[in-house]
Amino acid sequence: MGTGQANLAMSNAVRVTNRDGRSPYVILCDHASNRLPAAYGTLGLDAGEMLRHIAWDPGALPVAQRLAEGLDATLVESCVSRLAIDCNRPLGASDLIPEISETTVVPGNIGLGAAQREERIALSWRPFHDAIGEIVSDRLRAGRETRLVSVHSFTPIYKGVSRPWHIGIIHDEDERLAAPLIVALRGVDGPVVGVNEPYSPADRVYFTLEHHGRSRGLPCAMIEIRNDEISAQAGQRKWADVLTGIFADLEPEAGDAVPYRPGIGRAAQ
Numbered sequence: 001m002g003t004g005q006a007n008l009a010m011s012n013a014v015r016v017t018n019r020d021g022r023s024p025y026v027i028l029c030d031h032a033s034n035r036l037p038a039a040y041g042t043l044g045l046d047a048g049e050m051l052r053h054i055a056w057d058p059g060a061l062p063v064a065q066r067l068a069e070g071l072d073a074t075l076v077e078s079c080v081s082r083l084a085i086d087c088n089r090p091l092g093a094s095d096l097i098p099e100i101s102e103t104t105v106v107p108g109n110i111g112l113g114a115a116q117r118e119e120r121i122a123l124s125w126r127p128f129h130d131a132i133g134e135i136v137s138d139r140l141r142a143g144r145e146t147r148l149v150s151v152h153s154f155t156p157i158y159k160g161v162s163r164p165w166h167i168g169i170i171h172d173e174d175e176r177l178a179a180p181l182i183v184a185l186r187g188v189d190g191p192v193v194g195v196n197e198p199y200s201p202a203d204r205v206y207f208t209l210e211h212h213g214r215s216r217g218l219p220c221a222m223i224e225i226r227n228d229e230i231s232a233q234a235g236q237r238k239w240a241d242v243l244t245g246i247f248a249d250l251e252p253e254a255g256d257a258v259p260y261r262p263g264i265g266r267a268a269q
Contacts, residue, residue, distance in 0.1 A: 013124045014131045015077050017065070023073035024145040025247060026135060029064040030088040030128070030208055031057035031152060032077040037123065043083055044107030054101035055081045057153040059230030064151040066240035071247055076132050080124035083109070087128045088150075088208050091121065095204075102159060132212050140216070147177055147252065148213040148220040153227040154198050166229055167239070168194030170222035172201045172210075174260075176252040177219035184246040198224060210260070217257035 034056040036043065042050055049055065061077060068075035078087045082098075083106055089096045097120055099109050112120075139146045156163055167185060171178030185193045199205045206222060213220030223243070230236045 013078070013080050014127045015075075015079055016131055016135065017075040017077075018068060018072065019074055019135065021068070021072045021074045023071040024147050025068075025071055025073040026132075026139075026146060026148050027064050027068040027071075027073050027075045028132065028148060028150040028208060029057075029061050029075065029077040029152075030086075030150060031082045032061040032064070033079045034081045035079060036081050036084055040084060040108060043109060045083075045104070049104060050081070050083075052104075053153070053155040053227060054104055055083050057151075058227045059225065059236055060151050060153045060227075062233070062236040063153075063225065063230055063240045063243070066237060067151065067243050067247070070240065070244035074135060076128070076135065078124060078128045084123060085120040085125050087125050088205060090204075090207050090211075091125070093204060093207075096125075129208075129211065132208070136212055136216065136218070146218050148209055148218055149177075149247070150208055150220075150222045152222065152224045153230060154224050156226055156228050158198070163198045163226065164192055165194035165197050165224075166191040166226050168197045168199070168224040170196055170199055170201065170206060170224060171220075172206060172214065172258075174214060174219070174258040176255065176257070177250075178221040179253055180250055181221055181246065184250060185242075188242060194224075214257075214260040217260070219252040219257075 034050050036050075064075055064077065067073070082088075083101065085097050086093075086095060097109050097112060097117060098106055100106065136146060136148075154163065154168070169178050169182050169185065182193060182195055185191065201210070209220040209222055225239055230239055
């Protein structure tokens, strides 16, 4: 999925696959695409920048697709680059439309007015969250068990700092899904498993799961895979199959949901 796919109609900003899947899991991929509407060009960046992690989560979508297929789960993916707007941020976040991503200035995002910001929200953020909200609401009305899992990737080096983890599980105070997932991953030979690494909810990266899962008392967890692990099909298949095998047998820890306390990111206690 490269910059040759830059043309994008606004109506194609979100894609739902297997809406009626039988699995209790709904798989989310906030940063699945590096595409931008043609009118946006490359937001003033060199074309090569659109292949970097600042534009998307490389490798995350193929993993999410294979995972969803293996589980017979619904998949919801954003089809717009997070450089246009980050669907995993609340509307009030300073980096909702990033003027700087890591250390790269994004010229096309500087000095946007209220109308331009609303255009970005309507382009991608609102359709993505409306789609998830509708799916979750429909499932709950039908009495269907629902667990949310988001799939992301992270760069091996960020702002000059190396990251040793092959995979990280992000969670907040509600560990019903994350705790058994972490135990299962630590039983896999080889990978270094991070817990709230390389990010935690305190870094404001947990918004989608807070908004659709935690606010409704649903078990949820965020998966971060180092993108050099899933840069090629072999790695994508490997990690998707590992996760499929785990989730196929995984049951959340018993107990009620930890009460959700709204806020822009909360670290696990």
